[in-house]
Amino acid sequence: MFIWNEADRAQQKATLERPAVTISDELEKVVAKIIAEVELNGDEALLEYARKFDKRAQPRLLVSAEEIQASEGVISAELKQAIDQAYSNIRAFHALQVPVEKRLETQPGVMCELKYQAIEAVGLYVPGGSAPLPSSVLMQGVCAQLAGAQTIVLCTPVNGEQGIDPAILYAAKKCGITTIVESGGAGAIAAMALGTQSVPKVDKVFGPGNAFVTMAKQLLSQSLPGFAIDMPAGPSEVLVIADERTNPAYVAADLLSQAEHGPDSQVLLLSNSKQLIKEVQGELDRQLLHLSRADIAKQALENSTLILVEDIEQAFAVSAEYGPEHLILQLGEPEPYLPLVKNAGSVFVGDYTPESAGDYASGTNHVLPTYGYSRCYSSLNLLDFYRTYTQQTISKGGLQLLSKAILPLAEAEGLDAHANAVKIRLENNA
Amino acid sequence: MFIWNEADRAQQKATLERPAVTISDELEKVVAKIIAEVELNGDEALLEYARKFDKRAQPRLLVSAEEIQASEGVISAELKQAIDQAYSNIRAFHALQVPVEKRLETQPGVMCELKYQAIEAVGLYVPGGSAPLPSSVLMQGVCAQLAGAQTIVLCTPVNGEQGIDPAILYAAKKCGITTIVESGGAGAIAAMALGTQSVPKVDKVFGPGNAFVTMAKQLLSQSLPGFAIDMPAGPSEVLVIADERTNPAYVAADLLSQAEHGPDSQVLLLSNSKQLIKEVQGELDRQLLHLSRADIAKQALENSTLILVEDIEQAFAVSAEYGPEHLILQLGEPEPYLPLVKNAGSVFVGDYTPESAGDYASGTNHVLPTYGYSRCYSSLNLLDFYRTYTQQTISKGGLQLLSKAILPLAEAEGLDAHANAVKIRLENNA
Structure with missing residues (x-):
């Protein structure tokens, strides 16, 4: 005490x-090599890792639609009901979070809008390990489904010849996920970030994972323009x-x-x-x-x-x-x-x-900031699957009024061309 | 064409x-050294950089309240009016974005809430260069003010003996910023992330900057638990x-x-x-x-x-x-x-x-994702100054109902103690 x-x-x-979470240079090197191999060899690299790390004699990448469909009949009635109930609660709570677009005429003739766009392609990672994690599928998959991502890729490792657990497949089916890849670790993260023959390239990767997965997410989010991850892991x-x-x-x-x-x-x-x-x-x-x-x-x-x-x-x-x-x-x-x-x-x-x-x-969502990051990071929420952007539409009269703010500021900042883009429009219509 | x-x-x-934006190992080394020096020597390191990089004979760090107050009388009437008008428009549009807390009883006796907390301490960086950038103060400062951050630190470099431009001070004053630090570059970012004798430690740093600033933001956000930055730069x-x-x-x-x-x-x-x-x-x-x-x-x-x-x-x-x-x-x-x-x-x-x-x-905000990051990052908006978290309150009856979902999932995932935390409560009240 x-x-x-x-x-x-x-x-x-x-x-x-x-x-302290020690990040070894060795780990960084190993993961950087995996990323480079996936970039170079695509599917073949993933299949090689499945043989090597997951001890699979005849690995494949994509789960068939029939298997996803059949999962419902394979799991117990209790587990099916549990997944249904969890899905329904998680969905209801996250549906509250669907963003509402806003607009405001800040001055006469100056219309500003706050808009939302679902992130087009998202990758969900579900770790393997000693037991399947259907809850991890639901927490990420419900958000992707509600936001309306056009491409949803789910990667999860498979041990030996047993295939992906049907509880995972059933949870994915509930979330409308059709692209399920039997691949795990840093290779799977690299495949989603870079794209391969079988794995569509995504804009943002979500989900927990081991040190290799975390390192791959970190390295790729730093080095690959236009690619993002959910939050730091710990x-x-x-x-x-x-x-x-x-x-x-x-x-x-x-x-x-x-x-x-x-x-x-x-x-x-x-x-x-x-x-x-x-x-x-x-x-x-x-x-x-x-x-x-x-x-x-x-x-x-x-x-x-x-x-x-x-x-x-x-x-x-x-x-x-x-x-x-x-x-x-x-x-x-x-x-x-x-x-x-x-x-x-x-x-x-x-x-x-x-x-x-x-x-x-x-x-509520179980993907949460840890390791002290709850000072500055949010819990996973629906907005993590959207991006916010703005739009403005200004009338001739609106620009005239606004020029009283733009021109002195452009002058103070020494940016002539910024001022000129306003002046040329007003002079032309004087 | x-x-x-x-x-x-x-x-x-x-x-x-x-x-391509080339990130040199040399730059990384220089910035890592600056971060280490600020961690070790605090204010003294910042003063040393001001002498060395900003050519200031008698550098100081904090701007006095009197100077901030006096800025209004120093700038031209046109510039003051421009800042006032810009502030008012930016504030009105961002005030639309104040988040609304949500609650939902997902099942009888299971109350879930989505809550928001302003990030407690934020750091705003405004680059120096050939001209002052009051607009950069407004874009960041209005958000910090509206969210209600308890600590707002503004860092900006000063060249020679001229002091911070009064337009910057006046924009900061409008945003209620009282801690203004005459310090720029990687040293300023390190000071805000780590804290020094004069510079309060913050949870998140915002704002654009040169290659040194960008590298410092990147290195610190990767290595310092509980510290975040706004978005990748380009x-x-x-x-x-x-x-x-x-x-x-x-x-x-x-x-x-x-x-x-x-x-x-x-x-x-x-x-x-x-x-x-x-x-x-x-x-x-x-x-x-x-x-x-x-x-x-x-x-x-x-x-x-x-x-x-x-x-x-x-x-x-x-x-x-x-x-x-x-x-x-x-x-x-x-x-x-x-x-x-x-x-x-x-x-x-x-x-x-x-x-x-x-x-x-x-x-609208002018801090925007660039370099392809607009596929997955939002434009700077008020929520970047908040964090979202969840809360749940479950009744005895609610837990009883919910156990039908929790127990089969905990069993499927092989997590006994997760199941036990539910069972022990229900058995005790059977």
Whole structure:
């Protein structure tokens, strides 16, 4: 237990410090080579990686329409219903976010408009690993579908000969995705950014991934004009603020559900109750025994800290300093404290709002800024699949009026031709 | 004149290719050293750069409140009125963009909310150079003011002993900016990102700049967790689509107003009229004679291309492929073509809407994606000064219903602890 008010400022800062993510030059070189190979050899490079990294004897790239269609009959009724329900909630919440164009005549004859264009081609990445991640398909795919992207490409790795999990295919089908590529890692990111014979080139790539995927997204977004990525990546994290009346079993369960994500997950508890912190410690030990991913969770808990604060206000100040991806508020009366929320990716309010609700099905997006980026980055939202641009239409009289602002500013900035573009129009119509 | 339909695909692509921006390792090293020095020596490093790069014998960093206040009396009445008018239009158009929070009960007992938080501390960069750029202050400063950023820092370089131009100070005053720093280049960007004794640390830096500034923004946004920048930078560009009834003098004036920005500016004209293109060529030569920045404009025109297209529809297709920062439509009847606009930063419609209107005063923002980034990046808008986050509040009954979606998905993804965080709450209340 770390007692906030007994530590000096340096100790406080150190406690909130995230484990450094080391970016090795070696990793950068490997990924740069993969990008170059995909640029040069296209599909053939992807097939080669599938043979080499995914141990596939006869790899292919595109999933057939029949397989996507058939996925519905392969998964269990419970899982189908779960995906349907999650899809419906996520869709409803994101449909609220469809942007509305605006127009305003700022001066007589000067019409300004704010307009939106769906990003034309988007790439969604869904990591592989020990289990399929249909929720990751839904979180990205619903947005692409609602925005109306003309091209949606989904890449996900396949292990051995088993093919893509039908839960992934069914989630993709719900989102109207027809281009599904059996390819993962840096190669898949490069294929979407650059285009290959089978993989359409996209304008923006979304989704989480391992160090290779993250490095590929970073390198390509820096070097390829006109290509963007969703947000910087980092290990997942949760911060729970709990008071003395909280059930310690719930708190421990929430901390563990974050800890099981990976050994680099970060888990923080802030409480004004020494008693609660002690009970949570006991609960962590007890609940760990029953988890299939206990080893991973245990490693993550080593990076975690249970912090005793003076009062709940201080807890919110510490949370704002840390900037957690997930912020869980288990407080007797959370409402009065909500205005204190700052720098959080997604907030979970009350005893019956575990993080897993938002991870899967409440309707909010689970792609969130982490690693301190919640100070300046948004949670994934529908606008990430649009671009905003402006339009202006000025009448002869409008330009006449506006010239009183344009001409002195152009003169002050020493830009003759800017002034001339106005003058030539007004003189011609004097 | 480049005749689009007589060229093969490779020639077409080459014509739309932007001049490569070479990023030298040397530049990266120099900027990395500046960042390290600012981190180590803070204010003293900035003062040293002011002596060295800006030739200032007795540099200082912060402008006094009295000087900011006094700026109003120093500039001419015409310039003051121009700044006031531009400010008022830009403010009105951006005030339209204040985000509205949304809430939806996605299922009974599952309340989801979309919330907004102004980015707490923002840094605005205004380049120096041959003339002051008050318009750059307004475009960034109005947004910071409207969003309600708690800390707004403005950095701009000063040459010799002359101090910051009063037009800059007056524009800053209008935007409520009180922290103005006499510092430019990579050092200023590093100071805002890292904080020094005099310069508050900010979460996000906005604004254009030279190669050093751009490199500093790029390096810091990659390496400093929790720090963001506005958008990738590139040379400025305009694409004009004009038909046979357009006044060639207006087209030439618009091309030149872009060309005078810098020798690397890009200027394109697409027309279905050979006659118009010839007349524009004549007008360019004629108007160039009268420009104070004719040398710069002439160099930029060397990168420019006048393209003859089959029809106006083809012009829009070529424009979408290029993705111009500024798109000017000088067409007899532009309205029917507006739905064809794609991948443009800002659009200028009709004979009386020169680019300089948007550069200064119509109300739209002049910070725009360029270098092909208009495929995937937005024009600077008010939301760039906010972050979006979500909040959910679930009742006991809501979680019960939602568990039918959460539990099968957690099981499919092999995440026990995610399921457990739900089960433990339901069992406890069975």
